[in-house]
Amino acid sequence: MNQITRLREEEFFERLEWFINIRWATIVFIILAALVAIIIFKVSLPIIPIYAITLIIIIYNTGFKFYLTQIKHKTLPTNARKFAITQSILDIIILTILIHFTGGSENPFVFYFIFHTILTSMLLSKRYSYIQAGIVSILVVGLFALEYLEIVPHHSIKGFINIALYKNLTYLAAVTFVFISTIFIATFFTVSISEQLNLKEKELKEANLKLLEKDRLKDEYVKMVSHDLKSPLASILSLLETVTGGFAGSIEEKPKELLQRIQKKVEFLHHYTKDLLDLSRIRAERSLNIQSINIKDVIYTAAEIALPKIGEKDIQLNIDVQDNISNIEADKELLTYVFLNxxxxxxxxxPSGGKILVKASLKNELLMIEVKDTGIGIPSEDIPHIFEEFFRASNVAKTTKGTGLGLSLVKHIIKRHRGDISVESKLGEGTTFRFTMPRNQSS
Known part of the structure; x- marks a missing residue:
């Protein structure tokens, strides 16, 4: 079964559930309308039959709700559509009986059948929608005829209409014509609009799947190119380090300066291809390598890797891990990347003399991480874009090297762990990154 069919089935089940919820609202409406008619408008209604019908609706709607939960966990589209038709027919019969006990052709609420027709036509196929319109018309017109011929007793609404309109042929003909034409017109427009919406929805979903496939191919291409570039760049970088370090013999100052500038450019390219490779690899992985890990070990490992890069700076690093955190479930490699970044x-x-705090705590089985620094901060206008791919804050874009991919990857990894990440920052005062994720990924 392809992805589009599965999405349409999920939507169909959502509409079935929505239909059941509307029926609960209808039950409340019937009870309130009967009470208002009797108490406020002093209309005489057969209260026992009305509430008996309401009780029947409550019973079968409860049954429908239970049955929907059963078939929802199984892929049974045929049963689901039969289920929708059964609901529709039962509703029509019950509504016809309710109309009979509340005035028959004299009851203006008979036109509420239109709402039922519109709602169910969204669930049913074109053929069944018109069949439903025909059944509604036959039942309602049949009720009018049976009351007119006195085959079934007519229940007048005393205090509302004091004229026996159900015996007036002109009135019955007019109401019948308006009712049938309205039902079929409503069905026609609903079916037409639903068909157009379904067609557009299908086209959009197919286009989305094509875009996802193109995105996947793009990631594969970037991954391949990055991988092919990484090794040559690493070799070039190694050779440049050998030459500039004097291991290949002495070199004059001017050529050495030029080679060092080339070396810095190659280092940036090497770092850039590494980030592209990481981005493509992580996005391409369909599943996480979930395992039980010690969060403190992960944080210290990431800190040890990060420290040598800025060994020349005098910065105080504090790591505070709450004692009640034992092991958590996560992809160790990816979570290490998050802390490292x-x-x-x-x-x-x-700057030198600053402080960095990495704090980990646990609340309601939710891992809460905070990485706080006293650095240069992020401009407020840049904060909404900080997790976008290739974006760099305006106050560092021209002064420091970077690819703008790291934080995008961090957010992607956190999302893959069913978590969320946010940032707070004040320019010149520092930045705080906070992220949360479930302690147990399997639950």
Missing amino acids: LIANAFKYT
Whole structure:
């Protein structure tokens, strides 16, 4: 079964549930309308039959709700559509009986059948929608005829209409014509609009799937190119380090300066291809390698990797892990990348003499992480875009090297762990990244 069919089935089940919920609202409406008519407008109604019908609706709607929960967990589209038709027919019969006990052709609420027709036509096929319109017309007109011929007793609404309109042929003919034409016109427009919406929806979903496939191919291409570039760049970088370090013999100052500038450019390209490779690899992975890990070990490992990069800075790093946190469930490699990126960024944009705090706590089985620094901060207008791919804050874009991919990857990884990440920052005072994720990924 393809993805489009599955999405349409999910939507169909949602509409079935919505239809059941509307029936609960209808039950409340019937009870309130009967009470208002009797108490406020002093209209005489057969209250026992009305509430008996309401009780029947409550019983079968409860049954429908239970049955929907049963078939929802199974892929049974045929049964689901039969279920929708059964609901529709039962509703029509019950509404016809209710109209009979509340004035028959003299009851203006008979035109409420239009709402039922519109709602059910959204669930049913074109053929069944018109069959339903025909059944409604036959039952209602049949009721009018049976009351007119006195085959079934007519229940007048005393205090509302004092004329026996149900015996007036002209009135009956007019009401019958207006009712049938309205029902079929409503069915026609509902079916037409539903068909057009379904067609557009299908086209949009197919286009979306094509875009997802193109995105996947793009990631594969970027991954392949990045991988092919990474090794040559690493070799070039190694050779440049050998030459500039004097291991290949002495070199004059001017050529050495030029080579060092080339080396910095190659280092940036090497870092850029690594980030692109990480981005493509992580986005391409369909499942996480979930395992039980020690969060403190992950944080310390990431900090040890990040520290040498800024060894020249005098920055105080504090790691505070709550004692009640034992092991958590996560992808160790990806979570290490998250901490490495956040800690490395904190070091990168915090001047000497600053402080960095990494704090981990647990609340209601939710892991809460905070990475706080006293660095240069992020401009307020840049904060909404900070997690976008290739975006760099305006106060660092021209002064420091970077790809703008790290935080985008961090957010992607956190989302894959069913978590969320946010940032608070004040320019010149520092930045705080906070993220949360469930302690147990399997639950």
